[in-house]
Amino acid sequence: MDSSCKSLLAVVVFVQFCFILWIHSWLMRNTGDEAVEKKYVALHLNDGRMGNQLFHMINGYAIARTIGRIHYLPYEDRFRDLVVQRLKQLERVFPAIKRTYVIDKSETNRTLVKFANKSCCVYDDPKRLLNYDDKYLLLDFAWVQNPRYFEGMIEEVREILEFSPSVVSEGNHLLDMLKLNSSSLGNSHGISFWDRPQQSTLCIHIRRTDFLERNISTNMMDTVVAANDIARGMVSFYLKGTFHDGLFGGGVLH
Structure with missing residues (x-):
C-alpha cells in the first residue's frame, strides 16, 4: 500500500x-x-409531635410525587434538630419512611411559593406547580393535614407505613398481656374472658395534650359516655384500619 x-x-x-x-x-x-435534571419541593419544618411529623412526611412526599419532584427537608435551623430527632423515632416504627425525603444539608437558592393559604387543612392542587422551572421550591406552609394529597396513592402509603419487625413483636407482646389480664377477670362456665362469644377488649386513645397546653375547655365526660356507648354496642361506627385489614382498611363494628 x-x-x-x-x-x-x-x-x-x-x-x-x-x-x-x-x-x-x-x-x-x-x-x-x-x-432529566432533578428538581425538589419542600414544606417548612414544624415543631409538631409524631402525628404532625407523619402527616408532614407523607403529604410532602405525595405532593412531590404528583409533580415529579423529590421531597426534601429545607435547611431551617429553628426546628431542624427537633425534626431530625422525630424522624429517627418514626423510622424505628416505619423504616420505609426514610425513602420519602432527603435532607438539605446547607442553604440552597430556593423559590418560596404561596400554598394553601398557609392553612393545615385547605387543599391546594399541587399540579399548578408544574409550571415552575426552579430547581428548589419551598411551599410557604408547615402544617399539612389534608388527606387529599395522598388519596391517589393509598397502596404506596400502606407500604411506607409498614411496621418494623421489632414494633410488631412489641405489639404482639402487649396483646398477649392484654389477653392474660382479661382472662384473669374470671371464667364463665369454663370459658375464659377473652374467648367468650362476642367478647373483646376496647382500647381508646384520647388526644388531650393540645387542649391542655392551649387551655381549651373540654368535657371529658362526653368522651367517657361515647366510649361506653360503643362498648355496649349502642352505636355503629366505621373503623379506619384494623389488625387484619391494615392501615386505611376498615369495617363497620357494632
Missing part, C-alpha cells in the same frame, strides 16, 4: 472515530441524566 492510500485510510478512520464520539455525546444529552 503506497503512502497516499495509507494517508487516506488514516483520515477515514479518524473521521469515523470523531463521528462515533459525536453520536455518543448526542445520546447522552438527549437520553442520559443530563436531560
